[in-house]
Amino acid sequence: MKPNPHIHSLLLDLLSDVGNPILLWQLLALGLCLAAAWALAYLVNRRLRVSGLAARFDIGGVRRMVFPLTALLLVTVGKAVFRHWHVPHLLNIAVPLLVSLAIIRLVVYMMRFIFAPSGWLQTSERLLAALVWIGVALHITGFLPDIVRLLDELSFDIGVQRVSVLLILQGLISIAVTFLAALWLGRVLESPIMHAEGLDMNLRVVLAKFIRAALIVLGIMIALPAAGIDITVLSVFGGALGVGLGFGLQKIASNYVSGFIILLDKSIHLDDVITVDSRYGAVSRLTARYTVLKGLDGTESIIPNDTLITSTVINHSYSDRNVLVKIPVQVSYQSPLESAMEIMLQAALHQPRVLRDPAPRVYLAAFADNGINLEMSVWISDPEQGQMSLRSDINLEIWREFRKQGIEIPYPQRDIRILAAPAAPQQGS
Numbered sequence: 001m002k003p004n005p006h007i008h009s010l011l012l013d014l015l016s017d018v019g020n021p022i023l024l025w026q027l028l029a030l031g032l033c034l035a036a037a038w039a040l041a042y043l044v045n046r047r048l049r050v051s052g053l054a055a056r057f058d059i060g061g062v063r064r065m066v067f068p069l070t071a072l073l074l075v076t077v078g079k080a081v082f083r084h085w086h087v088p089h090l091l092n093i094a095v096p097l098l099v100s101l102a103i104i105r106l107v108v109y110m111m112r113f114i115f116a117p118s119g120w121l122q123t124s125e126r127l128l129a130a131l132v133w134i135g136v137a138l139h140i141t142g143f144l145p146d147i148v149r150l151l152d153e154l155s156f157d158i159g160v161q162r163v164s165v166l167l168i169l170q171g172l173i174s175i176a177v178t179f180l181a182a183l184w185l186g187r188v189l190e191s192p193i194m195h196a197e198g199l200d201m202n203l204r205v206v207l208a209k210f211i212r213a214a215l216i217v218l219g220i221m222i223a224l225p226a227a228g229i230d231i232t233v234l235s236v237f238g239g240a241l242g243v244g245l246g247f248g249l250q251k252i253a254s255n256y257v258s259g260f261i262i263l264l265d266k267s268i269h270l271d272d273v274i275t276v277d278s279r280y281g282a283v284s285r286l287t288a289r290y291t292v293l294k295g296l297d298g299t300e301s302i303i304p305n306d307t308l309i310t311s312t313v314i315n316h317s318y319s320d321r322n323v324l325v326k327i328p329v330q331v332s333y334q335s336p337l338e339s340a341m342e343i344m345l346q347a348a349l350h351q352p353r354v355l356r357d358p359a360p361r362v363y364l365a366a367f368a369d370n371g372i373n374l375e376m377s378v379w380i381s382d383p384e385q386g387q388m389s390l391r392s393d394i395n396l397e398i399w400r401e402f403r404k405q406g407i408e409i410p411y412p413q414r415d416i417r418i419l420a421a422p423a424a425p426q427q428g429s
Helices: 005-016 021-051 060-082 089-114 119-123 125-141 144-153 165-194 201-226 231-246 250-265 305-310 337-349 388-405
Strands: 155-158 161-164 273-276 279-286 290-294 300-304 323-331 361-367 372-380
Touching: 021 060, 021 089, 060 089, 089 125, 144 161, 144 165, 161 165, 165 201, 250 279, 250 290, 250 305, 279 300, 290 305, 300 305, 323 337, 323 388, 337 361, 337 372, 337 388, 372 388
Parallel strands: none
Antiparallel strands: 155 161, 273 279, 279 290, 290 300, 323 372, 361 372
């Protein structure tokens, strides 16, 4: 990478200004321009947060461009002013640096939309922009070739392969670039697959994950030779990885294999209501390593896929989402039985969650010690909503109607009979 000869000449001119008071004035002007640009950017960001515009409109890119563009405008004005007395070599160098900063900030911010949703990109956005800008700044100022030469001299040998710090950095950069390109291409291909109505949802997820993994592996295989790294040295690493999988990583590998088996055999789908390991809830997410089960209380359980393969899983919505709910009620022997059964039936029909087909039914379950046991069975098609609220609403209406009709819900009673004590024998008899 050759330095820009124009910028290199600007550096030589700048070095010639060392000791000249005009350089101090340029430093002062540059500092004032940067301070004013930072203050303006702070005020704009604060104004956007207070007014709520930042939440209603996606103007994050504008906020990131305020500082470099304002600083560029002020520095350009400063250049025009200083030209009347002296060539502003320092400000001439500052202009391309500010231009590159604005472009890099905008490009890195646009990557959010290319790889969205990407939490890692949002958290490392500033660091990534700073690293890229430092590299561009070193290239613009002409210092990059010397640094590259120094990094290449720091090397060591692995067998016949010479490995330098520069080679490692080139490999990391190549892998990062190809990794991002693979993610972007995978996202482009994933969108039509996930919207293909003719494919089962589990098959769509499998294809999307397989394509993304294949693209990442392919990108790494392309990046390493491009950086000058012989991929045959990875055979040793591959052997070590195989041994690691056989011992310490077999559980992790089992989870990944189990995840693809679950997706392929269609035993569990998204939004299925299942019970596994005493946990009940709806499947909110399926990944290659684990399954997220959202309980009725809002808690989310992360269950390894290996558990779903080796344990008994109760799928309440495997072939039919209809679930039977049983509601037991006991009435006294003196209560009108037919009226009680009709009240229970009407209480169930008043609930919108209760299905009309199959229709709710009331059964006489048993003649118990304290009363007659009745049991009502109702069907619902939304088991993910839980049963507690439905039971509560039905029982509450039954209780109210029973009180109006004088139907008694018995409670355990015991009759205690006290027998007279035998007469004591008389003395002297």
